[in-house]
Amino acid sequence: MLVSAKEMLQKAKAGHYAVGQFNINNLEWTKAILLTAQELNSPVILGVSEGAGKYMCGYTTVVGMVNGMIKELGITVPVALHLDHGSYEGCYKCIEAGFSSVMFDGSHYPIDENVAKTSELVKLCNEKGLSLEAEVGSIGGEEDGVIGGGEVADPDECKMIADLGVTMLAAGIGNIHGKYPANWGGLRFDALEAISNKTGDMPLVLHGGTGIPEDMIKKAISLGVSKINVNTECQLAFAAATREYVEAGKDLQGKGFDPRKLLAPGSEAIKATVREKITLFGSANKA
Numbered sequence: 001m002l003v004s005a006k007e008m009l010q011k012a013k014a015g016h017y018a019v020g021q022f023n024i025n026n027l028e029w030t031k032a033i034l035l036t037a038q039e040l041n042s043p044v045i046l047g048v049s050e051g052a053g054k055y056m057c058g059y060t061t062v063v064g065m066v067n068g069m070i071k072e073l074g075i076t077v078p079v080a081l082h083l084d085h086g087s088y089e090g091c092y093k094c095i096e097a098g099f100s101s102v103m104f105d106g107s108h109y110p111i112d113e114n115v116a117k118t119s120e121l122v123k124l125c126n127e128k129g130l131s132l133e134a135e136v137g138s139i140g141g142e143e144d145g146v147i148g149g150g151e152v153a154d155p156d157e158c159k160m161i162a163d164l165g166v167t168m169l170a171a172g173i174g175n176i177h178g179k180y181p182a183n184w185g186g187l188r189f190d191a192l193e194a195i196s197n198k199t200g201d202m203p204l205v206l207h208g209g210t211g212i213p214e215d216m217i218k219k220a221i222s223l224g225v226s227k228i229n230v231n232t233e234c235q236l237a238f239a240a241a242t243r244e245y246v247e248a249g250k251d252l253q254g255k256g257f258d259p260r261k262l263l264a265p266g267s268e269a270i271k272a273t274v275r276e277k278i279t280l281f282g283s284a285n286k287a
């Protein structure tokens with residue numbers, strides 16, 4: 001049912017478009033993203049942070065829900081289930097649970113330790129036919145309580161990790177998780193170009209896709225970015241639609257308090273956001 005992200009990202013790199021990774025937080029999120037990807041005939045990556053995995057009762061529960069949904073909803077587009085910013089231990093747990101892709105975030109380790117741990121995971125993922133994402137230069141903002149300022153990765157270190165045989169590489173180019181501050185300096189395209197030149201055909205990953213202007217997204221894709229992560233934007237859209245429903249008093253009308261009704265506007269808002277991103281990234285009709 002689930003597939004590795006390798007083929008979809010290699011096609012994206014060659015075709016100069018990007019595949020969206022949309023993080024999931026519950027059933028509504030997962031269903032909205034899968035239905036929209038199917039509607040637009042786009043490959044899709046479902047991202048799960050370690051915190052979200054814990055919230056959804058563990059990785060086995062997540063795998064069961066996603067596989068069940070793919071079957072019940074008749075989803076035929078390629079779907080990868082991916083651990084986002086995984087610890088070394090978290091990667092092993094997700095592989096055991098049945099994820100089709102993992103990210104090992106070794107960016108906070110000294111480069112030698114990042115290389116050693118990534119090498120072990122490359123071997124295991126190759127044996128099992130899974131895709132593996134690595135990170136160099138930590139991405140700024142907040143991710144599961146870890147706050148960073150957004151580093152610019154060293155192109156030589158990027159090449160060192162890419163040469164280990166990972167499927168895709170997340171490199172810090174001034175991007176951050178969450179909302180971008182008013183004084184944000186923009187993406188460092190000089191760094192992206194240097195990294196792309198060193199890593200060749202390696203699909204590059206842009207984390208913190210929320211709030212980056214469209215022209216910057218398109219330029220990043222033209223310079224080798226093949227996977228773009230979106231999370232905060234879906235959360236904000238869901239929250240705004242839910243707030244509007246409650247403030248309009250709709251939860252007090254008839255059976256408006258039924259969670260299926262209460263959460264419906266938020267789900268539609270997620271669909272609209274995902275639709276917009278898939279169109280911007282250029283992955284529609286690429287399944």
